[in-house]
Amino acid sequence: MNESRNRVIDLLYKYKNRQLKPYFMKTVKENNLEDVIVKETEFLPEDAKIRERLLYIEKDLNEILICKFCKTNRLKYCNNIFRCCCSSKECYKQNLSNTVKLIHEKMSEEKKRERSKKISNSSIGKKMSEEAIKKLSKRMKGKKQTLEIIKKRRESIKKYYANGGKHWSRGQTKETNASILKMSESLKRTFKENPEILINAGKKISIIMKAKIASGEFTPNITNSWTHWDCYVTLENNEKKKFRSSWEAIFWLLNKDLLYEKTRILYTSPEDNEEHTFIMDFTDNVDKILYEIKPLELMNKKINLVKIDAAKKWCDKNQYKFVLITEQWYKSNIDVIFSLDLSKHNVNIDWVNKL
Numbered sequence: 001m002n003e004s005r006n007r008v009i010d011l012l013y014k015y016k017n018r019q020l021k022p023y024f025m026k027t028v029k030e031n032n033l034e035d036v037i038v039k040e041t042e043f044l045p046e047d048a049k050i051r052e053r054l055l056y057i058e059k060d061l062n063e064i065l066i067c068k069f070c071k072t073n074r075l076k077y078c079n080n081i082f083r084c085c086c087s088s089k090e091c092y093k094q095n096l097s098n099t100v101k102l103i104h105e106k107m108s109e110e111k112k113r114e115r116s117k118k119i120s121n122s123s124i125g126k127k128m129s130e131e132a133i134k135k136l137s138k139r140m141k142g143k144k145q146t147l148e149i150i151k152k153r154r155e156s157i158k159k160y161y162a163n164g165g166k167h168w169s170r171g172q173t174k175e176t177n178a179s180i181l182k183m184s185e186s187l188k189r190t191f192k193e194n195p196e197i198l199i200n201a202g203k204k205i206s207i208i209m210k211a212k213i214a215s216g217e218f219t220p221n222i223t224n225s226w227t228h229w230d231c232y233v234t235l236e237n238n239e240k241k242k243f244r245s246s247w248e249a250i251f252w253l254l255n256k257d258l259l260y261e262k263t264r265i266l267y268t269s270p271e272d273n274e275e276h277t278f279i280m281d282f283t284d285n286v287d288k289i290l291y292e293i294k295p296l297e298l299m300n301k302k303i304n305l306v307k308i309d310a311a312k313k314w315c316d317k318n319q320y321k322f323v324l325i326t327e328q329w330y331k332s333n334i335d336v337i338f339s340l341d342l343s344k345h346n347v348n349i350d351w352v353n354k355l
């Protein structure tokens with residue numbers, strides 16, 4: 001082992017022990033270690049990224065890891081681990097079915113019987129507890145409709161037409177119909193428990209709510225506007241910090257001093273000519289910078305141009321700098337992003353590869 005290889009290993013060790021973060025790749029570059037890393041892993045093809053090479057060094061491997069299914073391709077590397085197979089679809093499927101088989105084999109006969117009993121007991125004719133319903137609805141938030149729901153909706157549409165194009169509840173009120181009464185009670189409860197639902201209804205935001213958003217007393221519900229993932233970062237005290245998108249989560253992971261959704265700027269929307277609040281993604285009160293994260297394609301929308309114009313004016317007035325973060329930022333920080341340890345967070349970064 002030569003001295004430079006030792007330097008690489010030393011750096012890796014420090015990184016693993018959290019003495020160095022998160023600009024690990026920057027440190028590698030500053031110490032001119034990239035060439036050393038490539039040289040130490042010459043057995044890997046040219047397309048192997050520095051992060052993958054580092055894992056080979058870390059695991060003290062001297063030859064390419066081969067997929068056990070096809071026995072030809074290189075093992076897939078992703079997010080700082082080696083996957084169970086290569087990136088071909090066939091091998092992935094094979095690996096999946098193997099895992100299922102293995103789990104089933106490991107289960108004793110008794111356990112299998114118990115399990116199928118449990119499943120049938122739990123689902124037939126039983127009423128769900130309120131807690132179970134709450135859990136389920138939380139899990140379903142932002143997810144696609146199940147087949148069952150789609151079927152139900154189709155049936156209700158059929159009923160609507162069978163009723164001569166009239167809704168089944170036409171003419172009925174909660175005083176005359178028990179189902180309507182039940183529905184209205186449950187809606188009331190829902191709104192009481194989750195006032196943000198009203199916000200999501202979009203155009204019908206009350207003046208009071210608007211004022212609350214502008215003053216920072218209230219922040220609209222966190223839902224991901226660009227992905228279906230429930231995106232969060234686990235903090236050191238195990239608390240979960242939610243983000244509206246994995247773009248924001250990644251940006252924050254690399255800039256942890258920034259304040260999330262702190263600065264609120266008023267603007268007049270061209271859509272309804274009313275005043276709305278633009279919540280800036282990140283605020284740096286030390287260097288006086290506001291950051292807004294937006295994919296470039298969304299910048300063609302008039303509403304976004306208006307919002308950003310308002311933000312720039314606010315910045316001029318308050319002597320702040322306005323910085324727009326687009327896919328370009330992620331592209332130029334791709335190495336740093338891949339060097340992040342995301343195992344404890346729920347942040348999907350598959351999109352980084354597609355940039």
Ligand SMILES: [Zn+2]
Nearest residue numbers: 067070086091
């Ligand atoms: Zn394979």
